[in-house]
Amino acid sequence: MSRLVDAVRVRAATARHRGGAVQCPLCEHGFDRFKDEWNRPNALCWRCGSHERHRAQWLLLHRHRPELLEDARALLHFSPEWCLRDQLESLSHLRYVTTDLDPAQDVELRLDVTATGLPDDAFDAVICSHVLEHVPDDAAAMRELRRITALDGWCLVMVPLALDRATTYEDPTITAPEDRRREFLQHDHVRLYAPDIADRLRAAGLDVEVVDLTRELGADGAARHGLLASDLIFLCRPA
Template sequence: MGTWSRLIPSGVRTMIFKQVMRGDTVHCPVCDRGAIAYLPSGSPPRPHVLCPFCGSRERARMAWLFLKERKVLRAGLRVLHVAPERCLSERLTSLPGVKYTAGDKFTPGYDYPPGTIDLDITAMPFAADSFDLIMCSHVLEHVPDDRGAMKELFRVLAPGGMAILMVPIALERATTDEDPSVIDPRERIKRFGQFDHVRLYGRDYVDRLRAAGFEVIEDAMTERMDAESVFRYGLMRSEVVHAGIKR
């Protein structure tokens, strides 16, 4: 940090930064604000990722657009947010009369948003039919017993409710690549795409969700949008929304 920036209080720096970033080149659907660009993020950094205002990334923006389109967001919603993204948690908790529960499997050394509970999604301390909306995005690829987790998510979802269950999918694969004996982080990166992923889902992901009881919505949102909207909303073409409905 330079001498000048040290002299300016951080709150003022943030204010100046947000003022500078205002624009109408892109529009974040999560915080509903226009910006001159999405910021680069990741390692190695990818361009066009982070909303400068709410910190949303591509998949959070897609999930939020999906929920808005389907008119899922309403007052009094009972929400379970697994591995909560801060940007979405801010929006969900501001719904009038919302009953919001956030949970994550605690890992030492990580920092969780205040109020988040330590949660094992294969055995949850909630009664059946407890939630109208479950957000559980990019979680199941980390869970060894994902079929158990899906059944548990189905159990706590109320009839008529929806669960957002997005995962990374290799759409060129018909079947999921899975091998519990692969525990070496480097081997997992090579085979499953990340050091802590326990499988790489293929197109049969939907079959697993159906086996747990869900009626599945599979929505490749970017395929029905024009290129300009995909750019403005900052979405990833490889990302597909998977949502489970409980009838």
């Protein structure tokens, strides 16, 4: 019942906001604007539910660097979001594998990113977006991402970023959900990353290319696709 109601609501909102001012690269629908999220305007796609970071990832993988997906044979996706999952599952040349530690999620593998148990070089493409800010030992997670990514492969990393901070903020004594929400943006985040996450990834043995799509596309392009400057993409390759 609720799924049916949701589907009807999505269809109605998609029709009501149809337009040409913004465009979602995932579902390729155009709208007058994106839907507001509780803490920011112009955030969500009316149709597929994509957030700014999902649109940035798909723009990179589908339009700006299509070779990343075209050359990949097996992709491991940590905590996959449905809007991206639908697109990636439709790529017939790719063995697409989903994983999440949360037993409530409908995924193929139940893996801990700090100790996956996978063989070395298991995947030539890995997406790990909005996961590391939940992981106490992120250095172990980054080493594990390095280990399971094939030498000629890539690993896409994104985290919530505070662009105004010079260094990542963490304090293991902050454990109460309300304190973590105040300090780290969400009740289950264990730190607030700054762009120096790139140094942590390098320390784990990864070469890191920092992709800023808002700069590549310019202000008009970023606004058209509803992108955020803080959604830097860390495109990593084994060093």
